[in-house]
Amino acid sequence: MAESLEVVEREAEWYSLYVRKLRSQFSRRDYFLLLKDFLVKKFGEQRLREFGQVEDALYFVVDRDTLLLLEGFVKEYINFAKGRGHYYEDYVKKMEDEFYGIISSYAKHRRDTYLLEVAIRKFLIHSSPDEEILGSIIGAFNSVLSSVKESLRKSKVELESFVSSFISRGIFLKIPLEGINFKSFAKRVGKDKQWIVDILIDYSNDLKWEPVNVERRKKLNLDLTGNETDRLRKRLLDFLTTMKNELEEKIPPVYVVDRLSRLESTLRVHMGAARGLLYAQEEAKEDFVSQDFHVPRILGYIGFDANSFIPSQVKDKIAKDIEKGKYELPEEYSQKRIFKKVYDFDRIWREFQKFYLNVLEPTIYHKIIEEMIELWPVPSVKKTTIEEARWVGLKARTGDVIFVPPRNIGVEKKRVDLELYRLGNVVSVLIYDIRGSTFMGEKLRNARKEEEIRRKFQERLIRVAEHYGGFPLKDTGDGGIIFFSGNSHELFEKFQEIRLGETPDYSVKLYPSRYAARQAVFCARDMVKEAENFVKENLENYKEWFKSVEGVELQFRGITYEKLPPSFRKIFQIGVGVASGDPETDLSFNINAFGEPDITGNLVRYANTYSKAKEKEGSVIMIDARTTLSFLLSLEKFEEFDVDTKIDDVGFQSNVSLLLTEMERWFHGFHGKYHVEKYGIGIMKVVERLYRKIDRHEDVEVKEEGFEGLIRPEKAFKDIKSGRLFALYKIIPKGG
The missing domain is CATH 3.30.70.1230 (Nucleotide cyclase, GGDEF domain)
Incomplete structure (x- = not known):
């Protein structure tokens, strides 16, 4: 059966050298799949239906009004916290009304809203001016979210809540997953838990930790172009040697002209061949799926039974340090006797287990999901380019884009199995x-x-x-x-x-x-x-x-x-x-x-x-x-014919509109x-x-x-x- 020309054109766009370059620039497939494995081990595939067959970063595309609403929420809360806001409560009510519609529409297609919640929190985290107010802003948003969910339940809207409830227990950090260590928690936990963080910092190399195995899926292979280049070089050297030998003989001028003409013609031919090899080598360098990445060390600490997080021999060392007074624990964990202070180590170890289950793991799993999704476009938070808009449009062709609020930009086109090579x-x-x-x-x-x-x-x-x-x-x-x-x-x-x-x-x-x-x-x-x-x-x-x-x-x-x-x-x-x-x-x-x-x-x-x-x-x-x-x-790059796609500095709204328009253009094809x-x-x-x-x-x-x-x-x-x-x-x- 003959496919329509439009389908084949779209497939050629998808497999072009330019799109491979976009993929190498924006795709995080290997890293995404690594993080997805951690989620599956923790929650099971049934609770991760949102990701389904997705194998790369999932984009949540928000419209301009929703983006302005979120930005306004951050500004209003900061003014309120500084005593300058008079309309904060009105804005909270507006947020609740708007998000009731957004989440109810979202829930019609997807029961668990945790990915959308994380995407919005990620935006709020990076919109907050500093970490001191970050917790308060997230707390305010969580209150809005709780109110919206309660109203939805009263309206008989079913919401899956296990993953959402688990990851919301942690703390929220501005730093990326790769930069997180136990010191990252020091300023974000209360004084009553500071001693736990201090001990984890000192004993971080002795805690249970397993390295993460990473399979390097793609390697550059330039053997083909290398061999062809060698053959071309040999042919040219052989020709030049023959030419040199002929010109060294005493031959009439007419033969000299003839030899030089042959040399000119041959050099032009070899120049064309060399240029083709250069193109092939450039393509080979770009022909890989995603960039190399560094596996965050913090991932090696999660996924265990909380009881085994601190090995027994390490507990003995920690206990001795506590008894020597190296760490200042709240009075509730000890009793004064005649000659010494006696510590309730059973209770202390339970506190470590609670910290692992209620702070460490929820924080890391929330951050894992943060790194697997993108709220887009957010030019006020992250530099956004036209090329990323094109990448998002291409991802929309495969269904790896979720629109907030839900909207239809066109029928998702059928992918076909063509012999594009x-x-x-x-x-x-x-x-x-x-x-x-x-x-x-x-x-x-x-x-x-x-x-x-x-x-x-x-x-x-x-x-x-x-x-x-x-x-x-x-x-x-x-x-x-x-x-x-x-x-x-x-x-x-x-x-x-x-x-x-x-x-x-x-x-x-x-x-x-x-x-x-x-x-x-x-x-x-x-x-x-x-x-x-x-x-x-x-x-x-x-x-x-x-x-x-x-x-x-x-x-x-x-x-x-x-x-x-x-x-x-x-x-x-x-x-x-x-x-x-x-x-x-x-x-x-x-x-x-x-x-x-x-x-x-x-x-x-x-x-x-x-x-x-x-x-x-x-x-x-x-x-x-x-x-x-x-x-x-x-082609290394192409665009739609006679379309201006330059981002200017006119303003936030015009840039967002341009980015969304370019995304839709690349979804539909040219x-x-x-x-x-x-x-x-x-x-x-x-x-x-x-x-x-x-x-x-x-x-x-x-x-x-x-x-x-x-x-x-x-x-x-x-x-x-x-x-x-x-x-x-x-x-x-x-x-x-």
Whole structure:
């Protein structure tokens, strides 16, 4: 069954190099799964339904009004605590009313509200100016929460409370989990428990502690690109050695020129190959799921039976220190006898157990959950970037985002199991058609001059193709054929040897590449630029070239490209078509009956068809769906076409709105409209299906030639026979 083009585009976005970079920047998958294991051991999977199959940080996306409500609560409480607030009670009532609606809506879908509670507490913790007032602010919020929950229970709303009740018993710390140790509790416990913390600090290395095993799931593997680089280096060294030996001989100048020409051509070919390897190495470096992390030491102290937290031999040492008066315990734990003070160690050890169960574990488990979730966007608390907004939108596609209050930003799109690697690994054919050649011939009326001008133009385009590692296969007179593959630069180099009369033993098999389509698109872009530059640089020559034009004399002196008559400006405009597919099936390389290299297959016909597309003015580049998908998969960064996503300093509300809008945009996908600023390229889907008639869309005219077996239900785009994707995208050169 053919998937819709939109689904495949979204999958290509998801598996693109850019999204892998976003994942490496924002994903905490390994750390998340480690923390999740701790929660499962403590509470069991049944009580952790909120996390379900989630394997990375869970985002709670709040709207602007809810965020303003929480910020206002912190400000009002601080003013109240300083004796400046007159409306605190009114604000508490407002909080209760608003959160009654939020939690009741949330509870309809999820019975346990502990994750939402932790997310809000996390925001309040980081919004508090210092730890002295932090406990009071959290206490005030907990009171609001208790009141809301009581009202919900009276309304017969069922709420699971075990996890929520357990983690709310602890204390709340601003520092991250990694930074927590027993000293962190010193200022946050009451004076009556200070002695417990002092003893734990002194004996922290003697308490029961188990190291946390961490499996490193991902390793960088650059062997492939390393081997390819070595082979490329060897080929180049061999060639340069041969060239050196030849030039050391006393040969006529004509042979020196020939050798230097070969050197220039070979260096351009190897430059294209080296650039492809560089792209591959950059991708390999980014191709991992999450960053390395340090396992918080405090995790090694939790998850035990409270009785075994302090080993018996350690208790003996602690008891001796207490009896020596090293620690000052409240009087209630001892009795004065005639000669000495007698301590009630059974009660003392029970206090340690209570501290472990009611303070240490609840605090750490609350902090664990804090680190597994994010309240977003909160630019007033944490620097939030457009790229994080994109990451959140992508996570929303997998259901790893919860909206507060609940809202529907669209139907969660179905993920499909596509062979994206195969779709991205292609061979590509580029065919270009030179416009205005008939007009030029009619005006010149000089075949030799026409050939000379066309040759100069073609040489510039061929240099572009060689620069990107393509194989300039054929000059068609009014255009040319170039192909790109994993070994196109090698085949071109060997073909140069054949031209010199050598017959090396070589394979004519084409190898697909993740970068063939990318290089073809870059080549097409630069060909269009080079064509325009050719006209601009030769305007002065126009007077000589077209001096015999009949009719009104044309004044070319001082004229600019923009002021050229339309008919003359069309000379050397080009139409470029790029089609991509699989070697052997869609494209085959061979030596034809004349001993010349040749290619056959549907890609040649398709690319030729696309090159015939015309616009009212200017050159045009058309690429098919397979080319677009492969190109998209290779991109380090892309955005939606013609959308401004820069965050400014206008204000909190405008930034939150922009971040939420960008998040939704990346949830929905771009429907075939992309902007690649780094490479000055825009991509616009213009024709989703081709028919035997002339299709006009977005000022682009395409005539189909030779397409058979195309199925035509709405949004279907696969050819029944070959399974090829049929759609056209226009490449739009843009500044960047």
